[in-house]
Structure formats: C-alpha cells, structure tokens
Amino acid sequence: MDFPLMLRVFPFFVEAAWVTVQISVLSLLLGLVVAAIIASAKMSGSFVLRAIGSLYVSVFRGTPCLIQLFVLYFGGPQIGINLDPFAAGVIGLGLNIGAYMAESIRGGIIGVDRGQVEASRTIGFSRLQTLRLVVLPQAARLMIRPLGVNAVGLIKGSALVSTISVVELTYTAQRFIGSTYKPFEIFGIAALLYMIIVYVVARAVDVLDRRYAIN
Amino acid sequence: MQGLDFSVVTPYTDLLLMGVWWTVVLTISGAIISFFFGIFFAVAVLYAPKVIAYPIRFFMWLFMGTPLLLQLFLIYFGLAQIGLNVPALAAGIIGLGLHFAVYNADVMRAGIVAVDTGQTEGARSIGFGRFQTLRYVVIPQAVRNTLPSIGNNLIVLLKESSLVSIIGIAELVHSAQLAISETFRPFEFYITVAALYYILNLVLETGLRQVEKQVEVSR
Numbered sequence: 001m002d003f004p005l006m007l008r009v010f011p012f013f014v015e016a017a018w019v020t021v022q023i024s025v026l027s028l029l030l031g032l033v034v035a036a037i038i039a040s041a042k043m044s045g046s047f048v049l050r051a052i053g054s055l056y057v058s059v060f061r062g063t064p065c066l067i068q069l070f071v072l073y074f075g076g077p078q079i080g081i082n083l084d085p086f087a088a089g090v091i092g093l094g095l096n097i098g099a100y101m102a103e104s105i106r107g108g109i110i111g112v113d114r115g116q117v118e119a120s121r122t123i124g125f126s127r128l129q130t131l132r133l134v135v136l137p138q139a140a141r142l143m144i145r146p147l148g149v150n151a152v153g154l155i156k157g158s159a160l161v162s163t164i165s166v167v168e169l170t171y172t173a174q175r176f177i178g179s180t181y182k183p184f185e186i187f188g189i190a191a192l193l194y195m196i197i198v199y200v201v202a203r204a205v206d207v208l209d210r211r212y213a214i215n
Numbered sequence: 216m217q218g219l220d221f222s223v224v225t226p227y228t229d230l231l232l233m234g235v236w237w238t239v240v241l242t243i244s245g246a247i248i249s250f251f252f253g254i255f256f257a258v259a260v261l262y263a264p265k266v267i268a269y270p271i272r273f274f275m276w277l278f279m280g281t282p283l284l285l286q287l288f289l290i291y292f293g294l295a296q297i298g299l300n301v302p303a304l305a306a307g308i309i310g311l312g313l314h315f316a317v318y319n320a321d322v323m324r325a326g327i328v329a330v331d332t333g334q335t336e337g338a339r340s341i342g343f344g345r346f347q348t349l350r351y352v353v354i355p356q357a358v359r360n361t362l363p364s365i366g367n368n369l370i371v372l373l374k375e376s377s378l379v380s381i382i383g384i385a386e387l388v389h390s391a392q393l394a395i396s397e398t399f400r401p402f403e404f405y406i407t408v409a410a411l412y413y414i415l416n417l418v419l420e421t422g423l424r425q426v427e428k429q430v431e432v433s434r
Contacts, residue, residue, distance in 0.1 A: 062416045063409040064377040066388065071409065074395070075402030078219065159282030163381060170285050183292035187285065195280045 006185050009176055016172035017193040023086070023168060024155045024197070027093035031154065032147075034098025039105040053102070060099035066160050068096055073164045089161030097154045104150055108143035109135060141212045148205030152198055169193055220400075224407050227394040234390030235411055241308060241376045241386055246369055248312025253319025253365075254354060260324055262349075278317040284378050286314055291382045307379035315372050322364040326357035359430055366423040373419055374412065387411060 041053030060068065072081070073088040083091065112135050120134040121127075162171035173190040177183045224231070259271045278286060290313070291306040301309075330353050338348040358365070380388035391404040398404070 059409075059413065062413045064374040064388075064412055066377045066380075067405055067409045067412060070388075071402065071405040075405050078400070078402040156280075156282040159284040160378075162284065170282055170288075173285055174288055177288055177292050181292070181296065183289050183296050187289040187293070190285055191277060191281045194282065194285070195277075198280045 001188075002182055002185050005180060005182060006189055009180075009186070010189060012172055012176070013169065013189050013193055016167060016169045017197065019166065019168040020155070020158055020194075021197060023089055023093065023158045023161060023166065024151075026090045027097060027158070028151055028154055030090060030094025031097035031101050031150075034095060035101035035105050038098060038102035039109070042102065042106055043109065057099045057102055060096055065093070065096045065157060066163065068092055069160055069164055085161070085164045085166045088164055089158075089166045093154065093158060093161065097150055097157070100153070101147060101150050104143055104146035105139075107146060108139040108141075111142045112138045144205060144209045144212060148201070148209070151201055151205070155197055155201065156194070219402060221403050221407070223398050223400045224394075224403055227390075227398075227404075230390045230394055231387070231407065231411065234385070234387035234408075235415070237384070237386040238373075238376055238412075238415065241304075241311065241379060241384070242369075242373045244308045245311035245315060245372055245376065248308065249315035249319050249368070249372065250365070252312060252316035253323055254358070256316055256320035257323035257327055257357075258349065258354075260320065261327060275317045275320060278314055279321070283310070283314050283375055284381065286310055287378060287382055303379075303383050307376075307382060307384045311372060311376060311379065314375075315368055318368050318371075319365055322361045322368070323357055326361035327353055329360065330356045362427055362430055366427065369423065370416065370419060373415060377412070 038053050038056050041049040042057070044050060044053075069088065069092040072092045073083065073085065076083055076088070116134055116138065117130055120130045125133065158168065159170035162168060162174060165171065169190050173186050176186045180186065256271055256275060260268050260275070262268075263271070287307065287310040290310040291303065294301050294306060294309075334352050334356065335348055338352040339345075343352065376386065377388045380386055380392065383389070387408055391408045395401050395404050
C-alpha cells in the first residue's frame with residue numbers, strides 16, 4: 001500500500017465526492033418529481049394515462065441507464081438538445097430513477113389497507129380528501145424503505161456519469177488509476193468515500209423508517 | 216440540428232448483431248459465475264470458520280456499497296497489477312460475475328436460513344453428512360425459494376453488462392460506438408441499441424417467468 005500517494009491524491013477525491021453528492025441529490029429530487037407524475041398516471045382512471053405511465057416505466061427499466069445517458073448526451077444535439085455533461089447526468093439519472101421510484105410510490109399507495117379508503121368515504125370524505133388526509137400519510141411511511149433503496153442505488157448508479165466526462169468519484173478514480181497504476185490504493189480511496197455517502201443515506205433511511213414506521 | 220435517418224443503421228446490422236451475441240455471452244457467463252459464487256459466498260458466510268467468513272463478509276460489504284463501474288476498473292487494472300495479464304473480456308466476466316455473486320449471496324443466505332430446520336434434522340438422522348445435507352437438501356430448496364430474486368438480479372446483470380464497454384470489450388454498446396465513429400449518428404444508433412436491449416430484456420423476463428412457473432408446478 002502506497003500511503004503517501006493516497007494522502008497526496010485524497011484532496012482531489014474529496015472534491016470529486018462532493019460532485020457525486022451534488023449529482024445524486026439533484027437527480028434524486030428530479031426523480032421524485034418524475035416518479036410522482038408517473039405513479040399518478042399509472043393509477044389514474046384514464047386508460048391513455050395508464051398506458052403512458054406503464055410505457056415509461058417499462059422503457060426506462062427495460063434498457064440500460066448507460067444507454068439512456070448516451071442517447072441524451074451524445075444523441076441530444078441531433079434533436080436540438082444541447083446539455084453540458086453535468087446537466088445531462090442529472091437529467092439522465094433523474095429520468096431513470098424516476099421510473100424505479102414510481103413503482104416504490106405506487107407500492108406504498110397500494111399497500112394502504114383498502115378498508116381505510118372505504119371507511120373515510122363512508123364518513124363523508126371526498127375522494128381527494130381521502131387521498132390527501134388518509135391514504136398518502138400512511139403510504140408515505142410505507143415508501144420510506146423502498147425509496148431509500150432507490151436512493152442508495154442512485155448513488156452507486158451516479159458512477160455512470162463518469163462516462164460522459166462528469167468529474168465525479170469514479171471519473172477521478174479512473175484517471176488516477178491510469179496515471180499512477182495503483183488500482184488497489186485508488187479503489188480504496190474511492191470506495192471509502194462511496195461507503196461514507198451510502199452509509200449516511202442508509203442511516204438516515206433507518207432513522208426515518210423507525211421514527212415513522214407503522215406499529 | 217440535422218434530420219434523423221434510421222436507415223443509416225441498416226449497413227451495420229451485422230456489427231450490431233455481433234454485439235448482441237457478445238452481450239448474451241457476457242450475460243450468460245456472468246450469470247453462471249454469479250450463481251455458483253453466490254452459493255459459495257452464502258455458505259461460507261454462514262458456516263465457514265471466521266478466518267474465511269469474515270473476509271468474505273467484508274468483500275460482500277465492499278462490493279455492495281460501491282459502483283460496478285469502479286469495481287470493473289479495479290479488476291481490470293488490479294489483475295494486471297498482481298501479474299495476471301487476462302484479456303479485457305475475462306476481466307469483464309469476472310467483474311460482472313463477482314459483483315452479482317455478492318447480490319445473489321445476500322439473497323441466498325436468507326434463503327438458506329429460511330429452510331425449515333426439520334429438513335436438516337431429517338437429512339442428518341437418515342445418515343447424511345453435514346456437506347451432503349447442504350448439497351442435496353438445503354441448497355436446492357434455498358435456490359428454489361429465492362429463484363424470483365435471483366432472476367431479478369439476472370435482469371439487472373443483462374443491463375449492467377453494458378458497462379464493460381468502458382474497459383473496451385466489444386459487446387453491443389461497443390459495436391454502436393464503432394458505428395457512430397464512422398457515421399456520426401449517435402442518436403439513431405443508441406436508440407437502436409436501446410431497442411435491442413429492450414428485446415433481450417423481454418426475452419429474458421419471459422424465460423424467467425416460464426422457469427418460475429415450472430418450479431411452482433413441481434412443488
């Protein structure tokens with residue numbers, strides 16, 4: 001183990017880890033918005049909306065995220081979409097994770113006991129009131145863990161944006177492995193930083209889940 | 216902005232089909248390695264002495280917490296570093312195999328624990344050794360019970376195999392990149408590649424559902 005080297009390159013990795021965090025947080029936010037829209041479409045009364053929602057989920061989950069990024073970043077200019085790598089990375093990851101999160105959201109809503117809806121309708125709540133005051137508060141609790149799993153997957157998936165030259169953790173690791181030929185040391189540093197980010201998110205999900213868990 | 220023209224793809228049909236072929240090869244090889252190493256890791260973590268179980272547990276923890284792409288770089292350059300000069304294809308298969316072995320092991324460990332203890336006691340009382348009990352009684356049931364999850368991992372493996380293009384393996388994405396370098400038409404080719412993955416995915420999902428149904432019937 002070449003510790004002096006590890007110390008020397010460490011500052012570059014901290015900076016890169018910050019980019020990974022930024023990409024992950026921004027694409028998570030975009031993903032949640034997309035997921036809410038797609039989940040609503042999939043659960044709506046309209047056949048057309050349901051079909052669009054299903055198609056979205058099926059396409060984005062049925063093809064590699066890497067290809068989705070490539071279509072957006074390299075293919076985008078051909079259809080008039082010019083994005084810098086960072087923006088393309090956030091949008092690409094966000095649209096992708098949105099499809100997975102839509103299923104987590106839907107799962108949470110379906111998981112709420114049917115009797116809850118019937119009871120609140122019986123005591124005179126409208127459909128919207130039932131959804132807002134009875135179903136969603138309970139569904140939100142059921143969504144914490146699946147959405148947390150999605151978020152952790154997203155952090156690891158954010159490594160993909162290195163392929164469209166966003167200078168984040170994996171890109172930095174690749175560059176230093178190429179220039180130092182010390183794959184184990186470089187992997188060690190990058191792995192440590194990924195583990196810290198993943199650990200923080202996993203702990204946060206644990207705390208939230210325990211705090212709001214039903215029962 | 217130029218007009219889109221998917222007819223540029225047709226002259227490259229053979230190249231793309233070659234890419235499909237190698238993607239299938241990678242996925243199947245990765246699946247076989249990840250299946251058997253998954254069982255091995257799961258058994259080792261549960262039953263092996265601590266000197267073996269703890270390093271494997273650490274390895275699993277490390278590989279579950281870091282991106283596959285990073286692991287591929289480690290394996291590709293790391294193997295060369297320790298004097299093993301393997302071709303990129305082998306590094307890619309090993310990388311995919313180990314990465315998904317860890318996820319399979321995680322599922323199978325739970326599956327093994329969930330097998331009724333009466334099964335082990337029964338096998339032991341009719342004279343099976345500890346290894347025989349695992350091999351013929353516990354693991355087959357564990358595999359059968361975890362088949363849906365292992366199938367899901369396989370679906371992810373198919374998609375993630377696209378990553379090995381980054382270390383220069385000539386699979387589907389790589390074929391597309393080659394064609395794009397000649398035609399400068401990324402949009403058409405990447406959309407085509409996406410469609411090919413979608414079809415592969417559909418075939419795999421249908422196949423897995425078929426297998427699951429058969430297993431369900433044989434119970």
